[in-house]
Amino acid sequence: MNVSRTRRTFLGAAAAAAISGAAGCGGARGTTWRVFSGHEARTLDALLEWIIPEDDSPGARGAGVSHYIDRQLSTHFREHRQAYRDGLAATDRLAGGDFAGAPRKQQQAALRKLQRDPATRPFFNLLVPHAMQGFYGNPRHGGNRDFASWRMLGVPPLPVRGRSQYDLTAGGGNAKS
Amino acid sequence: MSGRWKLWMAPAAVLAVGLASVPAADLYYQSSWGTGCARCHEIGIDYDRWRHATHRNINCVECHAGSLQKDLRRVEAHMAGTVPDQVHLGPQDIFDMLPRCRKCHEQEFAEWASGAHSTTYARIFTDSDRNRKQLLMDDCFRCHGMHFEGGIKDLVEPVNTVGPWRLKDPSYANLPAIPCMACHSIHREGAPLVKPRERVSAQEEIVRPSVGLFDRRTRMNVSAAILPLPAIYEGARPVRISSDQRQALCYQCHAPLATMQAGSGDDRTPLGIHEGLSCLACHEQHGEATRQSCADCHPRLSNCGIDVEKMDTTFRNPKSAHNIHTAKCLDCHPKGVPKKAAAHESSILH
Incomplete structure (x- = not known):
């Protein structure tokens, strides 16, 4: 066991520094976020849960809407990164420092301010459509985990749809059955 | 040391470090059991799913030891920030995994190989009897060759009812059109099988969590349960x-x-x-x-x-x-x- 395993681990660890340095992979181990820090993600999740709350089906958190936003900020929505950083920081400030950890009443008051204050309204107006996209969109983009919203609406994730077995050599494209 | 030697030493050292980094990287990723892989944030979600999946006891490299060329392309995409919206396995990755599935699921693999669902790209897409009667179309990929990246015109020519038909890339001919991953999601959340203390039929699992159809549009397996x-x-x-x-x-x-x-x-x-x-x-x-x-x-x-x-x-x-x-x-x-x-x-x- 242990000798070879320890040696292997040691060699691996020694090589890790060089390789991860070369690959620019110095990030936190096992994080699931591409753009957000852990704290920002927590704030965003709490904020989104106010916009699409959980009832008898998953809300924004359960549907992974924040993952959709995170993924898009790393690709198609790059230009909105700063708006999110500033907006989430403002959200925390309005809730006394930590929106996710604040009591629900305080969160609600902060959300009202966020929505009404001309300085933060653009962020709120940006967030709502992104939340909708992440909740109702195709799961391939990172949100709507396990088709949560489609199932809520009664839309099957994959409809049952067959294909006509027609025969063009038998006088046209009429289906056999 | 002569000037000429010094001239050679620098590139030789770079080459040596480069060559040494390949086995070192392999060793590192093997020994880190996924945590090394997950340092690249873009696969964090996949890593997290694997940690809760039925295959959680199988090391990443058991299934994902790709070629150096592919790995370098991934590093390049990571460094350049051109990581795609959805990180996923390419068709070759899927085919490369089949022998790895077989290693543990030998009986299931043998049954699949002897059944209708192990049909090949050539049999499905260049079948002249069928192609004379019906036009090939992109929708064929819904159930056959679902991992192929491209449209029907990228796979077969000509797309008509006259033929003769041939695969544009002949290397696809004998590859399975319905591979294991057509119906199994390896990273699907679920517990490994365990021997129950007491067998109660009504409490047994009906379907393994991994079972689900690969949907080309979402590029993921949709669980049979939903x-x-x-x-x-x-x-x-x-x-x-x-x-x-x-x-x-x-x-x-x-x-x-x-x-x-x-x-x-x-x-x-x-x-x-x-x-x-x-x-x-x-x-x-x-x-x-x-x-x-x-x-x-x-x-x-x-x-x-x-x-x-x-x-x-x-x-x-x-x-x-x-x-x-x-x-x-x-x-x-x-x-x-x-x-x-x-x-x-x-x-x-x-």
Whole structure:
């Protein structure tokens, strides 16, 4: 066991520094976020849960809407990164420092301010459509985990749809059955 | 040291470090059990799923040891920030994984390899009998070659009913058009199988969490547990179908047309004497074999005193006029079902 395993681990660890340095992979181990820090993600999740709350089906958190936003900020929505950083920081400030950890009443008051204050309204107006996209969109983009919203609406994730077995050599494209 | 040597030393050192980094990287990723892989944030979600998946005890590199060229391309994408919206396995990655599936699931693999679902790209897409009758189309990929990246014109030429047809990339010819990952999601959340303390049938798992159809649009396997079971009709009559959720996977490809009529399109819903049976009541899961299916339910002899396996149906002879999926009592009793059999049929149907 242990000798070879320890040696292997040691060699691996020694090589890790060089390789991860070369690959620019110095990030936190096992994080699931591409753009957000852990704290920002927590704030965003709490904020989104106010916009699409959980009832008898998953809300924004359960549907992974924040993952959709995170993924898009790393690709198609790059230009909105700063708006999110500033907006989430403002959200925390309005809730006394930590929106996710604040009591629900305080969160609600902060959300009202966020929505009404001309300085933060653009962020709120940006967030709502992104939340909708992440909740109702195709799961391939990172949100709507396990088709949560489609199932809520009664839309099957994959409809049952067959294909006509027609025969063009038998006088046209009429289906056999 | 001469100036000439010094000139050679620098590139030689770079080359040596470069070469050494390959086995070192391999060693690192092997020994870190995924945490090294997950340092690249873009696969964090996949890593997190794997940690809770049925395959959590299989090291990443067991399935994902790709070629150096591919790995370098990934590093390049990571460094350049050109990581795609959705990180996913390419077709070659999928084919490369099959021998790794086989390593642990030898019996299932052998059954699949001997069954209809191990068909190849060449058999599906260059079948001249079929291609003369029907036009190839992108929708074929929904159930065959679902991992192919591109449209039908990127795979086959010509796309017409004249032919002759050939695969644009001949290396696809013998590759499986319905590989393991067509119906299994390796990272799906779920617990590894364990021996229960006490066997209680009603508490047993019905379907492994990994079972789900690979959907090209979402590029993910949709769990069989959330796939729909269709409402099927024979004329205006609703057909009773089994509530076995496992067959929702079958219905994705063996599906009726929009009219939902039994037997339309590729539908195989049992009617008549076998109405209400699940696909899996007769077909084995990986090889689709049915040899044992009659004996699973029937006493050796039917009500008429005839061995059910010797009756004139497609079970015995694929060319029989009596399809085993739709055989009815009247098929063998054209002058009317004898009273005893009629009562039996009535009890089956109602």
